[in-house]
Amino acid sequence: VADEHIRRRASKIVALVLGVDPAIASTLAVDSSPEWDSLRHIEIILAVEDEFGVKVPEGLFRSMSSVDAITAQVVTLRASQ
Amino acid sequence: VNLSLPGSATDPFPPGDVPSDAVSDTAEASAAEAAMMRAEWQHVVFAAEPRRLALLELRAPWPLRPVRISVLRNHTVETSLSSLRGFLAYAGYVPEVVLSGYDDALSTAPVAAADVHLVWLDLSHYANAEIDGLWSWLADRVRFLRSALTGPIVVVDAGPALAGFERFNASLREAIDGLPDAHVFPLSAAVPPAVDGASVEERASSTGTALSGRDAVALCQHLGLCWIPALLQPRLKAIVLDLDNTVVGGVLAEDGAANVRTDGTYARLRERLLALHQEGVLLALVSKNDVRDVDGLFAQRPELEALRHALVAVEAGWQDKASSVRAIAARLHVGTDSLLIVDDNPGEIAAMASALPSARFLWAEDPGSTERALTLYPGLLELRHDAAASARMSDLQAAERRAAAAQTAIDPAAYVASLQVQIRLRADDHTDRTRLSELSRKTNQFNTSLARFGEVEVDDYLTRADRRVVSVRLRDRLSDSGLVGAVFARRDGGRVVIDEIAISCRALGRSLEPAMLAAALRGVAEGLDAQTLLVPFVAGPRNEPAHAWLAAFADSRQGGDDEYLLSTASLEARVPRLPIDIQWENGGG
Numbered sequence: 001v002a003d004e005h006i007r008r009r010a011s012k013i014v015a016l017v018l019g020v021d022p023a024i025a026s027t028l029a030v031d032s033s034p035e036w037d038s039l040r041h042i043e044i045i046l047a048v049e050d051e052f053g054v055k056v057p058e059g060l061f062r063s064m065s066s067v068d069a070i071t072a073q074v075v076t077l078r079a080s081q
Numbered sequence: 082v083n084l085s086l087p088g089s090a091t092d093p094f095p096p097g098d099v100p101s102d103a104v105s106d107t108a109e110a111s112a113a114e115a116a117m118m119r120a121e122w123q124h125v126v127f128a129a130e131p132r133r134l135a136l137l138e139l140r141a142p143w144p145l146r147p148v149r150i151s152v153l154r155n156h157t158v159e160t161s162l163s164s165l166r167g168f169l170a171y172a173g174y175v176p177e178v179v180l181s182g183y184d185d186a187l188s189t190a191p192v193a194a195a196d197v198h199l200v201w202l203d204l205s206h207y208a209n210a211e212i213d214g215l216w217s218w219l220a221d222r223v224r225f226l227r228s229a230l231t232g233p234i235v236v237v238d239a240g241p242a243l244a245g246f247e248r249f250n251a252s253l254r255e256a257i258d259g260l261p262d263a264h265v266f267p268l269s270a271a272v273p274p275a276v277d278g279a280s281v282e283e284r285a286s287s288t289g290t291a292l293s294g295r296d297a298v299a300l301c302q303h304l305g306l307c308w309i310p311a312l313l314q315p316r317l318k319a320i321v322l323d324l325d326n327t328v329v330g331g332v333l334a335e336d337g338a339a340n341v342r343t344d345g346t347y348a349r350l351r352e353r354l355l356a357l358h359q360e361g362v363l364l365a366l367v368s369k370n371d372v373r374d375v376d377g378l379f380a381q382r383p384e385l386e387a388l389r390h391a392l393v394a395v396e397a398g399w400q401d402k403a404s405s406v407r408a409i410a411a412r413l414h415v416g417t418d419s420l421l422i423v424d425d426n427p428g429e430i431a432a433m434a435s436a437l438p439s440a441r442f443l444w445a446e447d448p449g450s451t452e453r454a455l456t457l458y459p460g461l462l463e464l465r466h467d468a469a470a471s472a473r474m475s476d477l478q479a480a481e482r483r484a485a486a487a488q489t490a491i492d493p494a495a496y497v498a499s500l501q502v503q504i505r506l507r508a509d510d511h512t513d514r515t516r517l518s519e520l521s522r523k524t525n526q527f528n529t530s531l532a533r534f535g536e537v538e539v540d541d542y543l544t545r546a547d548r549r550v551v552s553v554r555l556r557d558r559l560s561d562s563g564l565v566g567a568v569f570a571r572r573d574g575g576r577v578v579i580d581e582i583a584i585s586c587r588a589l590g591r592s593l594e595p596a597m598l599a600a601a602l603r604g605v606a607e608g609l610d611a612q613t614l615l616v617p618f619v620a621g622p623r624n625e626p627a628h629a630w631l632a633a634f635a636d637s638r639q640g641g642d643d644e645y646l647l648s649t650a651s652l653e654a655r656v657p658r659l660p661i662d663i664q665w666e667n668g669g670g
Contacts, residue, residue: 009134016137017163042287043160046294047133058284 006052007071013047014067030065048074054081110142116434118142119171120427120444126171126306127454130273131298136167145175148313151195152178153226155185156203157289161297168305172459174313187222191230197312198226199304200236204243205291212245213252220256223263231537233262233312237300240268242291261514261536264312264464271303272296302457310459315523317441317460318419319393320357321406324368324375326425327445328354328388333370338378343385346448351388353452358391360463361473363413365394367405367422372397393477402429403436413477414586416525416623421458423451465515476587479560483591498660500557504597506665508608509543513552513564520567520583525623527584527594529616529631534569534581542580547572549608551601555588562587566597570605576613577606582627592657594630599656600663606649618643 007026015025018035030036036044041064045056048070054077056064064070110118118141125135148169152158162178169176181189185206191198200223207215223236238253239246246269254265273295282293292300325332328350330342343351358364368375375397379389394412396405402424410417418439424430425445434442443458445451455461483500507513514536521534534542542550553566565588569580579602584594606614616635618628620643632638634655635645 013134013137016134039157039159042157042289043133043163046160046288046297047137049294050130050132050298051134058287061284061287 003071003075006074007067009051010048010070010074011067013044013051014070017043017047026067028066030062044070052078054078112434112438113431115143116430116442117427119442120430122171123444123446123450123454126168126302127450127457129453130295131164131168131302133164133294133298136164136298139167139170141170141175143173145170146173147177148174148197148309149177149179149195150197150199150309151181151192152199152201153181153184153187153189153191154201154203155183155187155206156201156291158201160288160294161290161292161301164298165301165305168302169309172306172310174305174309187219191226193230195230195232197309198230198232198234200226200234202237203285203291204239204249205285212249216249216252216256220253223257224260227260227263227537231535233264233535234260235264235266235304235308235312237266237268240272240292240296261540262312262518264308266300266304266308268296268300272299306457306459307462308464311462311464314460315419315525316463317362317421317458318415319363319365319409319413319421320354320455321365321367321409321420321422322354323402323422323424323426323429323445324366324370324378324397327423327448327451328366329378329385330448333368333374333378338374338381341378341382343382346452348384350448350452350455351385353455355387355391357455357461362461363393363415363473363477364388364391365409365413366392366396367402367409368395368397369399369402370397401432401436403433406433406437406440414480414589418525421460423455473587476560476562479557480587480590482559483557500559500591502555502557502591502593502659502661504593504600504661504663505554505556506601506604506663507552507554507667508549508604508665510552510667511543514539514543516564517550517552517567520564520585521569521581524583524585525621526586526625527582527589527627527630528621528624529582529627530580530619531621531624532569532581532619539569542569542571545571547609549605551604553584553597553601555593555597566601568598568601568605570609570614572609572611573615575611576615577609577611579605579614579616582616582631584627589626593661595634595655595657596659596661596663598634599652600665602647603649603652604665606652612649614647614649615639616645616647618645 011022011025014028015022017040020035028036030041045061045064049056052074054074056077060073064073122139125131125139158180165176179192179195223234226234236257238250243249257263257265282288282291285291322328330347331340333341354364375395379385394409396409406417406420406422410420417437421441421443422433423443423445427444430442430444433440441460443451443454518534518536518539521532539550542548548571551568552564555562555565565585567583570577571580582598602614606612616631618631620628631645635647636651637646639646
């Protein structure tokens with residue numbers, strides 16, 4: 001349930017930053033979505049950080065490439081931080 | 082919290098609603114609905130650490146005025162400025178941001194057509210530079226930009242991450258001080274205290290900026306709520322306060338004067354209000370209480386004495402609050418659009434917003450959040466010290482004494498003589514630049530063109546040989562009103578065009594306009610060597626008093642247009658035969 005809650009909020013962040021419908025946000029990924037460019041990616045990471053109270057190490061930036069990947073990283077980071 | 086009115090949308094952020102640059106984000110709401118929505122937004126926009134997601138979700142149902150912001154930068158600001166939109170929407174604006182390239186040398190040609198020019202450098206790029214050389218170089222670049230641009234310029238200063246940032250900031254401020262409409266934004270004061278080095282972004286190589294995400298949002302909060310509105314709109318003139326559960330904790334009629342709470346966060350709220358009072362914001366009280374109870378409260382609680390002394394008007398009673406607010410606006414000679422009304426009762430806010438749609442409202446949910454909101458509320462920031470502020474306070478008290486004297490006077494000339502009125506005029510006085518711009522930007526009732534001249538445009542009138550600006554000062558035995566009038570003129574062929582006449586509302590109601598303006602207009606005509614003056618009138622929502630005066634004062638109206646003609650010969654005849662001491666102080670006449 002907690003993971004699903006994180007996933008919904010992550011999906012909302014991606015939708016609002018990219019300006020897309022939340023219903024399709026979870027289907028998007030960095031490499032397959034022209035609107036998900038490098039600047040938007042940083043913006044998504046910063047929004048994830050203050051929404052979930054985590055700090056994303058620079059080395060993980062690239063890995064947060066979809067709503068599913070963001071959800072997984074947030075779960076891991078919350079457990080470790 | 083949900084303060085939605087019955088029948089209004091409970092979810093203002095429907096799925097799929099995405100940001101847009103449209104002038105209105107959603108269908109326009111009624112004034113009451115908009116006031117309620119703004120109250121709901123307070124948790125987001127005035128938060129100590131605002132959340133990006135919550136900001137992205139905001140959609141304004143009220144009209145938004147476009148503002149074009151040109152950013153001269155050397156780092157990635159896009160990820161920071163995305164949060165600016167929500168703050169600006171609360172203030173009534175929608176941004177159009179134009180970015181320069183990444184330019185450490187600040188050599189990119191600036192975008193001339195912008196409402197605000199933001200110079201925002203990541204100073205970590207100059208880590209090897211001497212501090213004195215760095216501020217000196219930046220000040221030089223700002224001077225160059227000032228000479229090339231007309232809109233206001235805001236330079237973001239150094240944050241704590243820069244070694245020697247305090248000296249850098251102080252020197253930069255000193256170097257820029259005096260440049261027209263150029264301001265230094267205090268980044269170090271805007272960002273919250275660093276927690277575990279949070280202000281240093283060690284991932285700058287990936288984020289493109291040394292500013293942390295948290296600090297970037299704090300910067301946007303101050304820019305969007307305080308700074309950009311302060312650059313674009315007149316300052317609010319008065320705060321109208323509710324009493325119960327707003328200024329004091331509890332309900333006076335139920336708890337009694339001895340038991341309402343005034344300590345802790347209520348004391349800090351009073352300190353904030355008194356600080357605003359010191360900066361020239363008028364304070365007034367509107368309370369649904371028996372006036373004797375309100376008087377009793379102030380008499381019994383000495384800790385409220387300073388606030389009571391600062392209140393220029395108190396309306397207590399059981400009448401509806403909108404009527405009380407209107408009465409206060411009339412007493413203060415200000416429009417209701419110059420008022421911020423602070424009240425803890427959403428129902429009262431909705432009712433007042435319906436009756437007073439141009440007023441601003443702050444929901445006083447608790448004293449701590451109200452105090453914080455009053456540090457950030459759009460329209461309250463004093464960018465430069467307002468020299469007229471203290472004069473405004475004493476003028477209001479003097480106005481009531483004048484009105485009482487005028488009512489009992491039989492001979493108008495004797496009444497005016499008793500006031501010992503002095504009018505002093507100065508032509509092209511550079512030291513008046515800031516106040517002249519304020520008069521142009523702030524006056525609503527007696528303003529002939531609503532030109533809203535910024536300091537750079539005022540400089541044109543002060544310096545060009547074919548232009549002239551007259552400052553009008555007023556004092557009498559009851560008060561020194563200071564610089565209350567401005568006349569902006571330019572020569573056009575064989576005549577003088579009066580681009581704007583602006584008189585502070587504090588100087589109105591004494592029938593002194595003919596004396597002030599006949600002298601000032603004669604001075605500009607002589608100074609610009611012309612015998613005919615043309616005064617175009619541009620109608621606005623509240624400048625009918627200027628129109629009525631002009632129509633009565635001018636010799637004729639030109640064609641069917643709102644342009645009025647005057648001659649120097651007729652100006653002499655229009656000076657009222659009243660015992661008023663009128664003199665030019667710098668020979669400008």
